[in-house]
């Protein structure tokens with residue numbers, strides 16, 4: 257049996273169309289959601305992701321502002337820029353594209369973003385609220401994955417979810433959201449002994465490793481739902497963390513790369529920006 261392909265590109269488009277209608281209504285009331293995207297240096301992958309974010313903002317009707325700074329910017333200057341954006345009433349969302357140059361401490365930069373404008377859901381306040389189940393802007397990639405699962409009709413409650421990767425931006429928060437949706441969750445990482453023995457038990461397998469096509473058919477239980485978060489440039493093309501051609505033959509559903517989780521991440525950023533604008537108001 258070949259797996260159903262979970263079409264993130266199409267689902268993300270639906271989310272953006274819904275948001276476009278919502279933004280038009282907010283505009284009638286005089287509220288225009290504003291997003292500031294801060295890009296330090298000219299990391300090629302970041303350039304491409306940032307372009308996607310600006311394009312999506314235009315489509316939805318969000319006022320986006322791309323703020324570029326040289327990689328030589330000091331940490332203090334960057335923190336000052338964020339303070340200025342925190343105080344700017346036209347800006348409801350602030351995103352600082354990662355990674356940052358080595359001389360800048362990303363934790364310090366993130367912690368300076370006002371939690372009300374934290375559309376990435378990365379600040380300690382947002383993370384804390386998410387952990388204790390209080391209202392918070394959720395990090396975009398895990399939020400997007402939950403949407404994909406829900407809109408594809410995947411049952412989560414009572415299922416065994418295995419997450420490979422434990423980063424702050426993907427692995428850790430998706431584990432938490434799945435657990436909150438009543439899955440039983442196993443978290444794996446680079447020190448996990450016998451990875452396949454864990455992943456083979458997954459009803460829902462989340463791959464967030466950053467290693468091209470690392471997870472193969474040998475890691476997957478027949479009938480599993482496989483979500484591939486990886487975006488790796490490998491031998492001139494874009495591939496996930498999952499060996500797609502092989503795994504699609506045994507999984508019941510799978511996300512492709514590109515066209516799976518990536519577009520959903522951007523759609524959730526749009527959603528968080530609209531949400532932040534509504535909460536902050538005019």
Ligand SMILES: NC(=O)C1=CN([C@@H]2O[C@H](COP(=O)(O)OP(=O)(O)OC[C@H]3O[C@@H](n4cnc5c(N)ncnc54)[C@H](OP(=O)(O)O)[C@@H]3O)[C@@H](O)[C@H]2O)C=CC1
Nearest residue numbers: 397421422423426445446464465466485486487517518521
């Ligand atoms: N589609 C999207 O919207 C997004 C895609 N991504 C992509 O997702 C992938 C992961 O990103 P991110 O979480 O930021 O990456 P990180 O590098 O921050 O984290 C990778 C995680 O994978 C674990 N890991 C590394 N090697 C192995 C291994 N051999 N076996 C098991 N676990 C391993 C690491 O373990 P340890 O903690 O022990 O080091 C770590 O927890 C990347 O390809 C990235 O480009 C990221 C964000 C958004």
Ligand SMILES: Nc1nc(=O)c2c([nH]1)NC[C@@H]1CN(c3ccc(C(=O)N[C@@H](CCC(=O)O)C(=O)O)cc3)C=[N+]21
Nearest residue numbers: 304305308352353354355376487514515516518519521
């Ligand atoms: N502050 C911050 N917030 C982030 O959300 C953030 C970040 N920094 N740094 C890097 C990661 C990575 N990330 C992606 C977003 C979209 C795609 C995406 O749309 N990918 C397309 C392909 C894009 C292409 O062709 O290059 C797809 O999978 O179909 C991928 C990766 C967000 N990140």
